[in-house]
Amino acid sequence: MNKHLLYLITIALFAIPNVHSAQTTPKKFTFTGAARGYFFGDRLDQDLAIEDSITIPRLNSGHVMADLGLNIRPNKNMEILGMVRVRNDYGGFWGSGVTFDIRQLYVKGVIGGVVRYQLGDINYRLTRYTFWNNDQEFLQNTPTIFKQQFDVVNYDHFHNLDNSWRQQGGAAEWGLVFNQFIEEIEFHTFATRVRASNNSSINDRIFTGGNVQIMQSKFLQLGWNYVNLIDVEGTSRNNTLFRNPVSSFSAKGNWDNATWDATAEAEVGTSRTRFLNDEEAPENNGSFSEVRALFKHKKSGLFARGTYKRVDSDFRSPGAQTKRLNFTGVPTAFQRTGNDQSLRPLTMLDLMRESSMYNMQLQPYLMTFLPKYDNITPFGDATPNRQGVIVEAGWKTEKGLSVEVMHANLQETRGEGTPEARKFTRNQVNVKWMRDEISKALPRRAAVELSLRQDQTNRAGTEFYRGVELTTTVASLGLEFELYEKLDFIAGWQFIEYDGFDYTAVRNNYAEIFNFSEYNVKGKENMKAAGLRYRFSEKSFLSAQVNMFDFDDADVNTAHYAVRQFMMLYQINF
Amino acid sequence: MLLITALAIQGCKVDEEFEGPSLTDLYGSFAILEDFDITDRSVNFSENETTTFTATFNKNVSWKLEIKGLSSGAVKEITGFSSQLDATNALWNGTTTVLPMFRPEECAVELTFTNEADTLRDTLNVTGGRVNTGFLLSDFETGFPSGWNTFVQSGANMTFIVQNNNSAAQGARYYDMGGTVGWDWLKGLINIPATAYGSDHFELPSNPNGLFFNVMIYKPEEINNALVLFQFKEDDNLDGTYNTANEDLFAVEVAPSVNGWSLISVNYADMVTLVNGQPAAPIGNGIREPHKLKEVSVLFLANPTSGYSQSYMDYLIFTQNGPLIP
DSSP states (O other): OHHHHHHHHHHHHHHGGGTTOOOOOOOSEEEEEEEEEEEEEEEEEEOOSSOOSSSOOEEEEEEEEEEEEEEEEEETTEEEEEEEEEEEETTOOTTTTEEEEEEEEEEEEEETTTEEEEEEEEEEOOOTTTSOOOOOTTOTTOOHHHHHHHHHHHHHTTOOTTOOEEEEEEEEEEEEEEEESEEEEEEEEEEEEEEOOOSSSOOOEEEEEEEEEEEOSSSEEEEEEEEEEEEOTTSSSOOOEEEEEEEEEEEEEEEEOSSEEEEEEEEEEEEEEEEETOTTOOOEEEEEEEEEEEEEETTTOEEEEEEEEEEOTTOOOHHHHOOSBOTTOOOSTTOEETTTTEEOOOOHHHHHHOGGGBOOSOOSSOOOOOTTTOSSOTTGGGOSSEEEEEEEEEEEOTTSEEEEEEEEEEEOSSOBSSSSOOEEEEEEEEEEEEESOSOSSSOOOEEEEEEEEEEEEEEOOOSSSOOEEEEEEEEEEEEEEEEETTEEEEEEEEEEEEEEEEEEEEEOTTSOEEEEEEEEEEEEEEEEEEEEEEEEETTEEEEEEEEEEEEEETTSSSOEEEEEEEEEEEEEEO | OHHHHHHHHHHOOOOSSOBSSOHHHHHSOOOEEEEEEESOSEEEGGGTOOEEEEEEEEEEEEEEEEEEETTTOOEEEEEEEEEEESTTTSEEOSOOSBSSOOOSEEEEEEEEETTOOOEEEEEEEEEEOOOOOSEEEEOSTTSSOTTOEEEEOSOBSOOOEEEESTTOSSSSEEEEEEEBOTTOSEEEEEEEEGGGGTSSSOOOOSOOTTEEEEEEEEEOTTOOOEEEEEEEEEOTTOSSSOOTTTSOEEEEEEOOOSSEEEEEEEEGGGOBEEETTEEEOOSSSOOOOGGGEEEEEEEEEEOGGGOOEEEEEEEEEEEESSOOOO
């Protein structure tokens, strides 16, 4: 046994210098960054019995900005990136409206050819249940013409395509390579500061964790993941200390032959939420489990995936449940409307472009969400109190066509206010066809996207309380056609209709439900846009579009209004 | 896929306990299934009798029982959140929430509900008031106790007397202290020696923990300057006399702030030495020794420039294992 261990260690030691040692000789200084010019011209049209004589119906806003980054490589094992943002609002000449910010700053490198590290700004993610930045509502299937605006707010708030969270702290990783039994073991660890103390009543809060990945072979990978949101004792006079460790074990198996490709994945884990030194605070222990299987037919491009999941109602994972959107915010454009100047409710249009609604920091509690937009997965895959099956199937051809259908049949693990569990059903169809060249005779780029999603929430009522029945339908259509070389016509339509009733949970400071409020919705939002885009390169474009948004809701003061938006965006990445 | 199907069939179980308050309780219409009733409508608390209020509702509801003495004005409140009133949550043993204490009298009972319009009413008769255990210094029911002595300044409108009207905190009588003394904080004092109870020292336990001194103090609505100082003089060396120079004097100062009667309960172990109202170093051995208590003094004080002052006191009693539950 000892000989065997010594053999392993020897292999590991000899292997270490080879890990991540493949270094090229890059330039010592490189410039990186982005620039954009962005302009909105909005006009509000209200359908009111008495004309609104207070709200100013036209709003123009916009800015030009540049993110200027300097990448310095003092030696082959070190890299420093500093990026400043210079922004000037239109009309903000002579210094007024001009801002300078540090957008990004990090140092990274390799110690001894073995340990990779990064200090400063880091983008990090682990698994969908431990540390994951879930997409905001409507992002996934929105047409390209609307995605341009989503991309701007996501870029500004560091909501990255890989679902990582932007944090400030340090991270390190290293690995061991073996030549028997196990191919490789990777170790990843990080610690970031989520909140700074105010030296009075708020403690420093850090988010720390890591994972160990064992690549046994191409057929089997195992992982252990751990994260914890921690209040640091002694950093303020407040001795109540929040703790929320989450740990999970993950496994992935792959198998393939000439015809089939199969993958099976599983992740199980637990969470523990506590407030130390607070006698009134509860201690909640939650767990989750998820099993997935994917089968692909290589030749035809057909695939099928099945998922079973169970996420306890007490499972809390701030790293995976924090939302990008803060629905307690209010829109800045046309914030108050009508003669009584009532607050305008948030809409699909605001989600797409309202920078002030976006959250960048992990939150220790379940954030507010709007059931009318997503009542089934408001906190992503880690949404607590869900269990059931998700079945997906699809077909991807080499000719650019992809078709995906999905059916989710979920229910609560624990009823809210009643032993009866809510039942959730989601049906979704996505069809996309995209060609860089329609045909030899018509060498033009074209794309068509179609998406339809229907969500249903149900729970039977009794003679004492109402039954729950909430339906949300989201439909979208996107078109792109290259009119002339690199000049595209783009158009899109997105429609949301919601109708029904639910009880929404009102939670206390410990995230316990202490009341319910009645949630009645009946309305629809309709957004149509068309425009032109000129692609200078893959990384830069100029887009001009006209967007017509209509809002009609039976249950809010601002019963019906429309926003006509002209948007121009010039985007360069370098 | 088979595994997922099996998990889906076996795994989708819903917890029996639900999260949050019951929707039935929050949104269900309220109905009384069994009428409001009282098990004993003529109850004698002095003989340790109790009475229970009963009712049954169709859902959990936040309720409040209010029993009001029609003669004394005493009030007892019992609250709860349940679908049933019974001996576990609506039993009354004669205690009082708002002083004075109940005496033999007719009482009105009212049952109300949060967020519900219904109010249920009934009456009951208290034939004997609650009797508390403890070392009673006086409830003034037999007049000014023999063995007590007083010093009263020769100011204006001095009323250091036992009153007999319908305003007592307990029983019928209470002690009224009042007057105007323009040259001194002290208006008058009462010395309560242990000898008034037939012994050299008060027959109290030696352990101060759990021993409480209780007194009911009344603040007239228009009087805001009264101070009542209770002094506890210990004979540290057990020589039969209290020596002001080297033996402990612990004190409790009460500045009545709430109009009407209030119960003051002080743990003997928490008493301190006061000099001009401020905590000071003990004069004697500094150990709270109730069994060495030689004399209790009650000083009625007020700022000499503040004019007339007045306060009542009633039911001075030492209790063990907790404060007085009136």
